[in-house]
Structure formats: structure tokens, C-alpha cells
């Protein structure tokens with residue numbers, strides 16, 4: 687079984703003044719057993735100052751990366767730059783990047799490869815839109831994204847995570863229900879098993895989309911859910927650590 691991972695995606699939120707909230711997380715996590723990994727992905731400008739305050743229990747990650755090492759890519763950051771700032775993970779293929787920045791499965795796979803080149807652990811995001819779900823295509827969409835977004839070069843011993851984030855549940859307060867989550871997660875586990883063999887059991891499958899302290903216990907109890915990718919509720923130390931507590935209890 688995969689070790690659980692509770693990951694916070696701060697998106698474009700936070701500033702230097704958020705350091706105190708992050709420090710509160712660092713202090714709170716020390717009161718819980720170390721039975722799950724914890725990660726915060728703040729805006730890239732905050733990775734370095736947060737790293738200095740992080741202690742040993744909370745890792746830091748980027749929210750995307752460019753697939754090239756360097757070059758004329760105005761505004762972009764390479765995986766190596768994130769690593770140098772203190773990141774050990776990077777989220778790739780978040781639906782907000784796919785939708786607003788035109789990132790295709792092919793680009794996401796290149797970003798995941800770049801992450802590995804920089805020794806970062808990629809968290810590859812997949813998830814269907816409401817229209818795709820209503821048309822009965824959720825399983826097929828997720829399967830296609832998994833197939834196309836995991837680099838062909840990845841072998842069974844590659845360290846990476848998958849986040850299933852139904853687009854209609856992100857930031858909407860409308861969480862997917864346990865049977866919906868289980869259907870997708872067991873499907874993803876089967877597909878990964880087919881591609882990578884039994885080693886795939888250690889790939890954490892995260893759920894993301896309106897996960898909160900009030901629903902974390904129920905979501906984390908779903909078969910083949912190994913953690914969460916949390917947006918809004920990861921900005922507050924009390925909420926984020928309540929979710930962490932649910933993962934280690």
C-alpha cells in the first residue's frame with residue numbers, strides 16, 4: 687500500500703505574511719504521529735522562505751514547471767529552479783493549467799519527465815469536466831489522461847503520485863461522493879497495475895476537489911484513496927492539519 691500524502695495547493699494565494707500560517711502548520715504537525723507525508727505547494731516565490739521554516743515534516747512543492755531546462759520562456763520556471771528553491775515535489779497537469787494555459791497530456795508528460803530530471807516527485811493531475819461526467823465518459827477521460835500524461839519512460843520503480851480532481855468539484859464546495867471517488871480510483875489502480883505491475887501499489891492516488899476537515903475522514907476511507915490534494919482548505923493551518931490528522935488517525 688502507498689504511504690499516505692496530504693498535499694496543499696495554495697494556487698495564487700499567499701504572501702510573505704503567510705509565513706506565520708505556515709509556521710503554525712509546522713508546529714501543529716509535530717503533535718501528530720508521522721504516519722503520512724505532508725506537502726505544501728505555495729506560489730513559487732514563497733518556496734524558499736517556507737523551506738527555511740519547514741523543519742523535517744512538511745515538504746515543499748511547485749504548482750507547475752516548464753519542461754525545458756532553461757531558455758527563452760518568459761515567465762516560466764524550470765523544475766531545476768524549483769528544486770534549487772527548496773521544492774521536492776511539483777504538481778503537473780492541474781485542470782486550471784490544462785484549461786487556462788492549454789496544457790495537453792503531451793505537455794504534462796514532458797513536465798513530469800522534467801520533474802524527474804530535476805529529482806522532483808511529480809504529482810500528475812487528471813479529472814473530468816461536468817459535461818464529460820454527465821455524458822457518462824468520466825472513466826474513459828481519466829484513463830486517456832493517465833495514459834497520455836504519465837511519461838512513456840517511467841518504469842515501475844519511478845516515484846510519482848496521481849491526483850484525481852473532478853473539475854466540477856474544484857473550489858465549488860461540491861465534493862464527489864464516496865462511490866464516485868471509489869469508481870475512479872479503483873479504475874486508476876487497475877490501469878496502473880496493468881502498466882507497471884505490482885510496484886504500482888506504492889503510487890499514491892490522491893483525491894482533490896473541495897476536501898475539508900468535515901469530509902476528509904469519509905474520503906480517506908474510500909478504497910484506493912491514499913491522500914488528498916487540497917486547495918482552499920490548505921490555506922489555514924487549523925483546517926489543513928485537521929485533514930492531516932484524519933490521514934494519520
Ligand code: PGA
Pocket residue numbers: 695851855856857858859894895896897915916917918919
Ligand atoms: P479545492 O481545490 O480544494 O479548493 O477544491 C483543489 C485543487 O484544485 O487542487
